[in-house]
Amino acid sequence: MLSRLSYHRSPLSGRSGAAGGQAQKPGTTKSMQQYPNYQDLVLVGGGHAHAIVLQMWAMRPMPGVRLTLVSPQSQTAYSGMLPGMVAGHYEHDDTHIDLTRLCRAAGARFIRARVEAIDPELRTISMPGRPDLEFDLLSIDVGSTPSRNIAGAERALPIKPVENFWRHWQQLQKDIATSKQTVAIGVVGGGAGGCELAMAVAHALREPIGAGRAEVHLLTRGERVPDQFPPMAQTAVVREMARLNVQVHGNWAVTEIEANGVHASDGRFLPLDQVMLCTGASAPGWLANSGLARDESGFIQVDHYLRAVNCAHIFAAGDAASLTGRPLPKAGVYAVRQGPILFHNLRATLTGRPQKPFRPQREFLRLVSCGDRRAVAVRNGLALTGGALWRWKDHIDRQFMARFSELPLEMDDKRPHDGDIIRERDGQHLAPMRCNGCGAKVGADALSRALAPLPPQQSSLLHRGIGDDAAVMQLPAGELLVQSTDQLRAPVEDPWLFGRIAALHALSDLFAMHARPATAQTLVTLPLAAEALTRRDLHQLLAGAVHELNRHDCVLSGGHTSEGAELQLGLSVNGFASKAQLLEKTGAKPGDCLLLTKPLGIGAILVAEGLGKAHPSWHEAAIDTMLQSNAAAAEILAQHHARTLTDITGFGLLGHLLETLDGDAPLGATLFVDRLPLLTGAATCAREGWLSSLQPQNARALERIANPEPWQSDPRWQLLVDPQTSGGLLGAVPAERAGDCVHALRESGYAEAAIVGEITMPGSEELGTPVRLTGESPQLQEG
Template sequence: MISPSAHYDLVFVGAGHSHALALRMLAMKPIPGVRLTLVSPDSLSAYSGMLPGLIAGHYTLDDTHVDVYRLCQASGCRFIQASVTQLDPQQRHLQLSDGSQLAYDWLSLDVGATPDLSPLGGSHPRVVPVKPVASFYARWQQLCQHAERQSPSLAVIGAGAGGTEMTLAMAQHFQRHQQPAQIQLITSGNLLPGFPASVREKMHKRLQAHNVTLHTDSRVHCDAHQQLHMGDQPLTAQWVLWCTGVRGLPILENSGLECDERGFVRVTETLQTATDKRIFAAGDCAAFPTPLPKAGVYAVRQARTLATNLRAVIQGQPLVAYRPQSRFLSLLSTGGKDAIASRGGRLSVAGHWVWRWKDHIDRAFMAKFDQQLPSMPPGPADPDTLHCAGCGAKVGSDALHEALAELQPVVNPGIEAGVDAADDAAIIDWPAGQRLVQSLDFFPAFIDEPYLFGRIAALHSLSDVYAMNAQPHSALANITLPWHHPRLQSRDLQRMMAGAVRELNAAGCTLVGGHTIEGPQMAAGFTVNGQADPAQLWHKHGARDGDRLILTKPLGSGVQLAALMQVSREPSSAFHGPWLDTTLRHLLISNHLAQQALQGIPVNACTDITGFGLLGHLYEISQQSQVSLSVDCHKVPLLPGTLSLIEQGVASTLSDANRQILVHCQQQQPVAEALLTALCDPQTAGGLLFCLHADYAKQALQRLDSKGIAAAEIGKVLVKKTSNDAAILLNSGHTGKV
């Protein structure tokens, strides 16, 4: 992934409304020399205005959530899927939930709020906070499953706009599914405080029409025995949804930034924090000089000021003040396709036409992050910088030493000189009687997050050693860093090697050294040394008649990564963030688990599925073992969305070359073209393919399952009667999916 040379890092924490819109604005007019990074724990970001419609059943999850991968890819922004666990303004770095650190030059915060459960004395097993939305929606789905077995009883605490809309949305859901439900709406004050009396009257009628019991001037609390009460009476609801009272996230209060009494970070009228002018905040997490309601309508308006001022502060230009609107249009959904509208004053209108109006506005907003995303190809490298080749392309020693200083690689016996020594080469004392198993892999980055890419590159490089039943011993790194300022190169190298060392250490493999150069894009690879008892090695040449073929990972990573890379050129491409989430989870599964699972089971042949695709690697076994292989195509597991992407024209650049293997295949029944492409799809960090006697297949699958690996038996080995027999026989059927 080639990106323009950069001198500074601007990091966004949180994917709220302000950040999503600001990123889109900055994509249309990038800040020269600035690299953008977004950190968020979720790859989907909810649009609050459509959440009641999602619960009611009017919208799908895709309709109501911004695809953060798609937004970042189209905006030229790196995406790190993690939470921030600590913010250090003095050192200008973030501690992330994956154990890594991220440095910044400028920082923007849009991390939302967390429920204030202090009236309950903390969390309670029956209480479900509506925020954060990602975890709430998962709990809501659990509630719906429970409701299929038993009529639910719910209480919603908080009768502001959010609580009231959510109450009616849930009532609509259960009515639509003809499931009886007892629903209460409880507030310590009045219904919809701050809204005109006409709005409250209309909403009260709709609550009655949906058989919702409203309790005003009632407080919910928890006694010493963890029993919930509404006033003096026990609260008997099975599920209690908390829609009132929020406070700032602990990372804000613990950062040293000035916060208000509820833990929200104080900002000035330019959206800069009161403590640190290099840190900005917007949305619910910001505490303004004149307090504002925690409402998405303000966050949306703050985006333009935020984008303008981030550009201005970096370029040394005057900043502008954020002026919150004194009045705004309020559109409240009421369960069915009905809504109430008001804009200050005393008047309000309601009806189905208002819902259609609201629906049009909401869909137009979401279209900004789908069909209307800007297409912004990467700009050229810094024209004033001449990039050398040869040894002049090496990364500077200061950047290198700084990046490697905190690495703590595991050290195996026999390492006489490793990464901690200044020698010109590593020195390893090899055990007598052991075979040296050596492999090398190297490829350009498919994702611009160094820590994640470092982990996957290491796992991919270790895979060949596992496929031969060897134990990784030591590794040499080969790293290419983009043409950025040395400060940014140091940051990238530190993150990449921290990710790689995490996986190498888990494998018991010592990082003994490596080589770094500059180039147009990030790339990484490792030479891995493994040791093995020669009698225990697995090869490709031992497959026997009747052996069963067992595959440990689904196919499709090549197609999925190709779809990701298309987004920056074609924002309306078929890419889907949740599919990539699943792909990355599989890429991060070490093949060491599968190797361990099959210890003690006779393995006749083994290979890992990587660049040549499943059929290409099966062909290697066929040639080495002089057998034919029969593949039950419908049993081959695929990553979700793989066939859909292929049918829409997405394919890896290596796909056409890999499909040449089809001349050595015979279709016993016709196989769909999309499935053939999937069988040829080049895999990154793919699974292992085992050939073993039929008597051991069931045991092998059980062992793999015990390791959390959803392996599949996909075919068998046949005797090759003549030299003209096809290497691979393909049996069609319906497509198996993960």
């Protein structure tokens, strides 16, 4: 969906331009949304079943229902390909589903957060460091982790969470490759997963260190492996492990893990350098206090419709669910097959239609990956082994992943069935004709209920605030009032995150003036929705803004809310400063160094994410950059005698630099292109032409570069005018203080702060083109 973004194809890509949706004509009373939202359906966890729900939702949306995914990771691993990833047959991204892109295709919100509690009665989800999220209907697919009921288990490396395992496994491979000692690795767990992991590790370590330098041990409390497999299959798998020199230790119940090995229940000790856990499944700890009925292992008990047995508005699937009357093995195949049933039953619950039962197969084909592109196929007690079976498995797995990676963001046949549309809540529906003027305000009850839970705020300067017709503020003696305002369309789907970003973006103007924030007022536009959803959004949005305002001793003193076509947040911020401490945009001197505190590329990456082209890590890095406050950077620059300071926002680096040069006396600047810090992925975005709709206007500033020819094909050319949301600061600092300033900035967390140019005195022929680019830079000390 590109409802909140438009983009421009740059000349670098050789492709034509495109734009987002058309704006509504002013003054009309036509409904701003064809289908307002009435219900909140929240998916907790990015497991296989939820991935399929999102994929199917993308092909068959349900207007009137707002779908939200909450997951701590923006990529979710496909379990069937993990052994291949460990063995080195697949790259990380080959085996992971991009949840950010999948949510965009489904028209769903993605909230990257870790759930730590749910309240079925209040219908809320708790996440650390942020307000509770309310829901009407909930589904849980959070998977499981290996059981750690072994003394010293904290010394072992569990296979899940996968991201943690992958990070440590990559480092372990590097350490082993540089070691001259024989390395012994033990895998605890005799199920199919433990066998696959042991063989994958054995294969991966063959090449870099040579035969005989790595020992791989598989420890199981049973007599034979894999557990619960037929004898013919066990024989085949053990034969494959022997071929890879994996040593199987049967009847070895591990009772304690030490730094140098493991103890068995009968007193035996096996020396090991690294222990990996692939033991039985363990439920997330927070389920214990959820109030949901659970089985003896702590998993949510569900009926054959996948509903929690004691809570009809909560569903569960995958490893998190335990089917009442017929417990199933914790296997990805069941989660995959539950996906379509879950999709149907969630929608049936919202529409009052009959639900479908989940009927698991009693027997299914199992393909066990055997390290070096071989597999064992098992069904009905029979087993076959060979490379062709691995290639068949590889084909099946890649086809499954293509369902998500190749899912289009826009579909021509997305018209909803009339019976799929939710048009009311509690018997009430929104009038299709919406009023303008004050008739577009958010209702008083929704407003007061959204404001009530906000964190407390106090200020000795604020005499009257929220609740009065206007704010009344005491001006400190001898200080000047500094004011600024900014308004943003939502660059992210998470309203709490958006509130934080918008507040930091607005406060940056005060930081750039070296002023102290004091109060803020908000202008909020909320998309049309049922009152309950409007209240929820408003609370999340304001809570995010207040979170950042409180961090900077700034009080929310009032605001205004209204209906609109899309989510927007504006803030008017007030601060104070003495005349002597104020910093301005102009006043630099020739020879000053130009310092930039944050990397560039936010605008391009936001567009790429909207097009489904951005890697999740690019988007995460852009969000982290937007959430980094400029307050400390401004103070450091002031301490190092910055002569000018400005924040890099909508006009891009070049546009704001030109404002700095536009003082009483003509100035020029040289930019050190090779020193410009860029977000990962930004150069790719520029090369591909994934650029902001503001780019064509900002690009006019490029005409003021004196030497454009060598640079116009360089992706950094376009990024000079890339609009930044909550971007960094650009300061002119005396050359003798610049190195120490960069060092102080980096020590304070601005890891990519850099000297990116210097102020010059332009020649008479360069007055209209005061900026020069160079790939060379003087030998400057940057700490």
